[in-house]
Amino acid sequence: MDSGDRRLHRVIYTSRLHGEALAAEEATVASIMDSARRNNPRRGVTGVLVHGKGCFAQVLEGRPLVVRGLLTVIQRDPRHTAMRIVKVDVVEDRIFPAWSMALLRDLDEVPAEFADGNASLLMLMRMRTLLHTGELGA
Numbered sequence: 392m393d394s395g396d397r398r399l400h401r402v403i404y405t406s407r408l409h410g411e412a413l414a415a416e417e418a419t420v421a422s423i424m425d426s427a428r429r430n431n432p433r434r435g436v437t438g439v440l441v442h443g444k445g446c447f448a449q450v451l452e453g454r455p456l457v458v459r460g461l462l463t464v465i466q467r468d469p470r471h472t473a474m475r476i477v478k479v480d481v482v483e484d485r486i487f488p489a490w491s492m493a494l495l496r497d498l499d500e501v502p503a504e505f506a507d508g509n510a511s512l513l514m515l516m517r518m519r520t521l522l523h524t525g526e527l528g529a
């Protein structure tokens with residue numbers, strides 16, 4: 392039932408690849424991105440996945456119940472471990488409205504597509520800091 396409540400949740404977490412998934416990091420990421428791009432549009436989920444050095448940092452944005460359900464699925468995913476929820480915000484607007492799941496390698500240049508929005512650029516920078524330091528920064 393639509394209660395008319397348009398609030399969204401934005402969740403940020405980190406985790407570590409392990410086992411075979413770590414040994415085949417590129418293939419693991421490709422398969423995760425397949426799932427995200429297939430499933431997220433119909434669930435109204437957007438965000439970004441940053442990876443590098445065997446770690447993930449992800450932003451998930453969507454309706455609260457949907458995000459919670461997806462987090463439960465992701466948490467059980469054996470391809471990673473040590474999932475740590477860093478931040479949960481109730482928000483009115485998405486930072487990545489056009490991205491069912493954007494992908495960024497930690498050392499890649501930030502793609503030009505993100506230059507159109509200060510909020511998305513800033514968040515990408517913060518996610519990189521998070522991946523490298525474990526802290527999200529200001």
Ligand SMILES: Cc1cc2nc3c(=O)[nH]c(=O)nc-3n(C[C@H](O)[C@H](O)[C@H](O)COP(=O)(O)O)c2cc1C
Nearest residue numbers: 423426427430431447449464465466468470471492
């Ligand atoms: C770090 C990480 C991020 C993930 N992000 C998503 C996501 O945004 N959307 C999604 O559907 N699955 C995501 N997954 C994959 C899920 O854990 C799960 O494998 C998938 O949703 C199963 O759906 P499928 O059978 O349609 O592929 C992610 C997995 C990992 C390890």
